[in-house]
Amino acid sequence: MSSTPGIKPIPASKPAPTPLPQAKPTELLHDQYSFLAANLHPVILLSGLALSFNRLVQDPVMTLARAAPVVIILQALYCFLCLPSTGQAPPQPKNKWKKQAKPSQDFGARAVPAFLSLLLTITLTIPALFLVLIFFGAPLTTHQAHTILLAAHLGLLATPQLFYVHGLDVRVWMQAASLQLPLDEVYGMSLGAVLGAWFGAVPIPLDWDREWQRWPVTVLVGVYVGACLGKVVGGYLVKGWRVKLN
Amino acid sequence: MAPRRRRTTAALALANLLLPLALLVFATGFFPYKPVLPGLAGWDEEDWADAAGAGVGVGAGVKMGEDAPFDKLVFMVVDALRSDFVFGKGGRMGFVQSLIREGSAIPFTAHATPPTVTMPRVKALTTGGVPGFLDLILNFAEGDGEGGAGGELGGVDSWLAQLRRKGLGLGLGLGGEEGETQGGTDGGLVFYGDDTWLKLFPGEFFGRAEGTSSFFVSDFTQVDTNVTRHLPSELLPPSSTKPEWTALITHYLGLDHIGHKTGPAGPAMLPKQREMDAVFRLLYEAVEAQAHLRDTLIVLVGDHGMNAGGNHGGSGPGETEPALVFASPKFASPREAPAEPREGTEFEFYRKVQQSDVVPTLAGLLGFPVPRNSLGVVLGEVCEGLLGAEGWGRLLRRNARQVRGVVEAGLGAERWRGLVEGFEERVRKGGCEGVADGEEEEMACLWARAVGLKGLEGEAEALLAFLYKAQDALSSTASSYDVPRMGAGIAIAGGSLLLAVLAFPVLWPPTLAGCALTAVTGLYGVMMFASSYVEEEQHFWYWTTPAWLALLAVRSLQQGGSRLSLPNGLSVPRALLVIPLLASHRLMLRWNQTGQKHAGAPDVAHAFFPDHHILMWLAVLGTYLLVGAQLTRSSFKGVLAAEAAVSTAFVMVLPAVVFKLNFTQADAPELVLGLGERVRAFTAGLDLVAQARVVFVMLVLATGIVVVGSTWKNEKTSAKEAKITLADRLHPLLTLFLVTQTRAPNVPLFFLLELQRSCFARLLLPPTPNPNSKSHSQALPIALTSLLLSQTTYFAFGGSNSISSIDLSNAYNGVADYNIVAVGILLFAGNWAGAVWWCSAAVTLLLPRPESPAQSKVGSRAWVAQERAKLRTDAAGSAPEAGGDGEEGSSPWMIHITATTVFSAGSLVAVMAACTLLRTHLFIWTVFSPKYLYAMAWAVGWHLIVSVGLGWALWGCGGVV
Incomplete structure (x- = not known):
């Protein structure tokens, strides 16, 4: 693979687009730092959550807002250090200087897509996820800041790695949305975060009258635990499986 | 195939027959029948012997009971009179408070055992017994508004019966009582107020009586002035027109109405308390001043309290703590009147007693035998001194x-x-x-x-x-559970569940909908063991429904297949239909705040619409317009000429709208505020009962026309012409009926329901037909969808698992005389409107719909027709080869019913098991028993009668295309 920029774009005008090759599970970069960083990643996320839990319960908005930049950096580092960037560049002019993914990618070829992945997460997926959260029952007339920050954390945990690995190909994203990608640690983390958010709503109606039952603490915990669980399960236990809904 | 099919049908039928049996067996163990001792108590030998020592009785000059300090009673019931309204510093009953400080009034906080609704409370206050939980059903089954007749008390011993006998000088025993009445009503009982009392004590029980009905809770004044206007003449010395009474009973409803409408902090609450204080003052001053009332005891009592939202029925602190005051100038024990409740309580200002304690206390003070079934304990504070x-x-x-x-x-x-x-x-x-x-x-x-x-x-x-x-x-009642019977009930329900599961034509491999149904039933079952989830059940459905919608979208994406063409020529994946579905779902779940935890929180129906009532009426009119359009386009299409169809639909919808407007003016005037004044003035001559009857009669006539017309037409038309199934034709008529049974703020929800149905009609279509696949049937997904949305809409319409959320306002539409069947049907239709609607909608989704050529032109429908046609030929072709295990063996409707039976049986097993295992739980009578009653209503009303019965009829109608 050459390191020359300019990857041939997918011809959009073709009447019958080439069928998408069967997606394969993502493999980590082949160096020990990647392996170490990839396994340290969920540990850092969860311990961060555990350490800031009390502050989160006391002042969710402030805590989530302060934690967001840290999570951005963590996710960028995760993409940068551990994951192969998109094999096929999406037909985006701004990506033309991006280098192709390979174990010996140089700094720019990995840093730029990592940066773009987070940019896309912030501009595209977080607003979309905010809407999804509202649709699934998040408060609309109150707690907007809480819900926006929850969407931000959900988006940060669920999507940068997908952008980084799969780029912007609509068909791949359709596959991702319809659960047709093979499970791996990237996709597992995304699915885990989303499922975790859904399950996180369970304790809210209980009459225990605890502080942590307030919006959005349980859902946020669900997101973090789900993402880390999904990452580990997807990366090791069920790697390569596909979800089949008849 | 045939024997297998017969077997599954038999299993399903048996499963559904076992359901009511299980309910019955369990109920007899859970709500044991309490024997009531018959007849009136008399003085017995021990009483005589006891009294003889005190110079009273046969041998002595004084008759039994004549040594009592009082001979007349004024019993003033104020509905929902919570303790703090009388005793608290926020209350406005200053005269009562001043009497307490002087010592002429003796206050208590009287515990009202749940269910805190009027009828069982009146029973407890008069007989001293503890009404069984089944009285609650009778309260709603027979009552109107705030109470009703559940098992008359005419023949049951109560202080009323005792005083009546004493006052009228009747002999002991109940036999031939009426014949012994001396001089008409002299010395009898007089009653003014809530007509619940007249139903409990019917016939000639009261010498003079006038009942007020608590039909419209918007009535704050009339219900009370109708009582108070009688008082001045009743307090005058007896005359020939108004003979003497032994007991004067009043029951004021206004305060309760204000609570229901505006909550305990509403603007009308304090003036009403002052009004009640003035009535009490009127009574007390008459007793002080008038010689013939010298020996009169006044009792002021609340039948129950109210919670922070102004409702009652449950066991919240406010609901169970009404006030109780005994007053007479003869009492003289001045006491402190604390302005704050006791430490750690919200409403306990004075000693907490049971409501039933009133009964033996009255027996002691007025000198009659303690009524037979009383569990009360005499109150020392009141009796000892006198x-x-x-x-x-x-x-x-x-x-x-x-x-x-x-x-x-x-x-x-x-x-x-x-x-x-x-x-x-x-x-x-x-x-x-x-x-x-x-x-x-x-x-x-x-x-x-x-x-x-x-x-x-x-x-x-x-x-x-x-x-x-x-x-x-x-x-x-803990000691009187019949646990083996409860276990038998669970076992029968379990058998029903097993049979229903076996009635599925295919169990393996599991389908997405099958797994989802299992998960929903299982999670629901687990949830039934947590009291807070029972109280907040809506969250479960609000939580699972969007997930299922998302799964449907994902499945649609995976299957690829046909796309949805938009008017502008573009096409999008069908999965995008999930967006309007989710959006409407999200809007619906904020429509009515339900559950206990956040009761009274702002929502669309109670916070938004009162401020934007014009917007509400626009939405209501839009919904009626949609129903009218559907009547024209599907119900009457082809049956009547186009012009006739439009005018018939107009003639049907117009009275419905007028009725809704007039009904809302009576029920919730704050939502009308002068709108449609001329319409209302024009129709003022026709009462609401007649207006509702007009709507219902039109519906019946239209149903007849549609059924006869479409059958007759069907014989003439060829296969190629436009055809609409009879189920499709009847659906708008059912919608109009359900809209009529729905409160105005909830009417626009039907617009959203219709939107959801048309989205599902496209989203739930079978994927590209594949004759080799057995999974092309959409019956199970449709069943699960209708189940989830039935439950969701039930809660979105304001329903909950609490007794206080039952909405009685529409249960008497068109009913003038009391008719239990009609009221029962209307009550169920009113409270389960959305759930009933989805049963019919599910049938229309299930039916293979022949598309008319006209509709095919719409484009978005063209492929529907093609696919369905292909599907039918495939199904017909493959059925013979499909062997014994194909889904083709069972009709989609059978699969649908199997699924709802599985859920109904599964949920019943869970509810029964929860009630059995948690029978000593603190919340058994407040959370789990009401849930069991609701589970009964869901299983019998929704599942057996509507889903199976009505669904079967509609599915059968589907054949008449």
Whole structure:
């Protein structure tokens, strides 16, 4: 693979687009730092959550807002250090200087897509996820800041790695949305975060009258635990499986 | 294939037959029938013997009961009079408070046992018994508004019956009572107020009476002025037109109405409290001033309280703590009147007593035998001072003997005697501490101790100990569960579940919908064991429904297949239909705030619409317009000529709109505010009953026209012409009926429901037909969808698992005389409107719909017709080869019903198991028992009658295309 920029774009005008090759599970970069960083990643996320839990319960908005930049950096580092960037560049002019993914990618070829992945997460997926959260029952007339920050954390945990690995190909994203990608640690983390958010709503109606039952603490915990669980399960236990809904 | 199909049908039929059996068997174990001692109590030999010592009785000059300090009673019930309204610093009943400080009034906080609705409370206040939970059903089944007749009390012993007998000079016993009436109504009972009393004590029980109906809770004033206007003349010395009374009973409803409408902090609440205070003052000053009322006791009592939202029915602190005040110038025990409730309580200002304690107390003060079924304990604060030590002791003994009678009736006289004899020896050596084992033995021991102390010091205390123990033991029903029966009920429901599961034509491999149904049923079952999830059940459905919608979208994406073409020529994946579905779902779940935790939080119906009532009426009119359009386009299409169809639809919808407007003006005037004044003036001549009847008669006529017309037309038209199934034709008619049964703020929800149905019609279409695949049937996904949305809409319409959320306002539409069947149907249709609607919608989704050529042109429908046509030919072609295990073996409707049966049976098993395992739980009567009642309504009303019965009829109609 050459390191020359300019990857041939997918011809959009073709009447019958080439069928998408069967997606394969993502493999980590082949160096020990990647392996170490990839396994340290969920540990850092969860311990961060555990350490800031009390502050989160006391002042969710402030805590989530302060934690967001840290999570951005963590996710960028995760993409940068551990994951192969998109094999096929999406037909985006701004990506033309991006280098192709390979174990010996140089700094720019990995840093730029990592940066773009987070940019896309912030501009595209977080607003979309905010809407999804509202649709699934998040408060609309109150707690907007809480819900926006929850969407931000959900988006940060669920999507940068997908952008980084799969780029912007609509068909791949359709596959991702319809659960047709093979499970791996990237996709597992995304699915885990989303499922975790859904399950996180369970304790809210209980009459225990605890502080942590307030919006959005349980859902946020669900997101973090789900993402880390999904990452580990997807990366090791069920790697390569596909979800089949008849 | 045929035998297998017959087997599954038989299994399904048996499963559905077992459901009501399971409900019945369980209910008889869970709500045991309490025997009521018949007849009126009289003075017995022990009473005579006791009294003889005090110079009263046969031998002496004074008749039994004539030594009592009072001979007349004014019993003033104020509905929902919570303790703090009278005693608290926020209350406005200053005259009552001043009497308390002077000592002429003796206050209590009277505990009202749940269910805190009027009828059972009136029963407790008059008979002294603890009404069983089944009285609650009777309250709603027969009552209107705030109460009703559930098992008349005319023949049951109560202080009313006793006073009536005493006042009228009737003999003992109930037989031939009417014949002995002396001089008409002289000395009888007089009643003004809530007509619940007139239903409980029907016929000629009251000498004079006027009932007020609590039909529209928007009536704050009329219900009360109708009572108060009688009082001045009743308080005058007796005359020939108004003969003397022994008891004057009033029941004021206005305060409760204000609570329901605006909550305890509403603007009309304090003026109403002042009004009630003024009525009390009027009564008290009359008693002070007038000679003939000298020996009159006044009792002011709330039948129940209200919670922070102004509702009642449950066991919240506010709901169970009404005020109770005894007043007379004869009382003289000044006391502090605290402005704050006791530490750690919200509404306990004075000693907390039971409501039933009123009954023996009245018996002591007015001199009549304690009513037979009373579990009350005489109130020392009231009686001791006036009766003197000897009289007080006698009253206590009377009370204790009467309660012993109740205990004996429950245990059997033999057993009781045996128990008491066993303790007689032992109690002489000491108290009952640690001697007795179990409640029955403890009661026997305390009784034996009290008998042993007769005439000695400490007797009163011993008698009270026995009385309180017996009251406690007999009030709690925990001891009277029939656990084996409850277990049998669970087992039968379990058998029904097993049969229903086996009735599925294919169990393996599991489908997405099959797994989802299993998960929903399982999670629901687990949830039933947590009281907070039962109270907040809506969250479960609000939580699972969007997930299922998302799964449907994902599945649609995976299957690829046909796309949805938009008017502008573009096409999008069908999965995008999930967006309007999710959006409408999200809007619906904020429509009515339900559940306990956030009761009263702002929502669309209660916070937004009152401020934007014009917007609400626009949405309501839009919904009616949609129904009208559907009537034209599907119900009457082809049956009537186009012009006739439009005008018929108009003629049907217009009275419905006018009725809704007039009904809302009566029920919730704050939502009308002068709108449609001319329409209302024009229709003022026709009462609401007649207006509702017009709507219903039109519906029946239209149904007849549609059924006959479409059948007749069908014989003539060829296969190629436009065809609409009869189920599709009847659906708009059902919608119009359900809209009529729905409160105005909820009417626009039907617009959203219709939107959801049309989205599902496209989203739930079979994927590209594949004759080899057995999974092309959409029956199971449709069944699960309709189940989830039935539940979701039930809660979105404001339903909950609490008794207080039952909406009675539309249960009497078009019903003038009381008719239990009609009211039952209307009540169910009103409260389960969305759930009933989805049953019909599910059938229209299930039916293979022949598309008309006209509709095919719409484009978005063209492929529907093609796919369905192909599907049918495929199904027809493959059925013979499909062998015994294909889904083709069962009709989609059978699969649909199998799925709803599985859920119904599964949820019943869970609810019954929860009620059995948690039968000693603190919340058993407040959370789990109401949930069981609701589970019964869901299983019988929604599943058996609507889903199976109505669904079957509609599915059968589907054949008449």
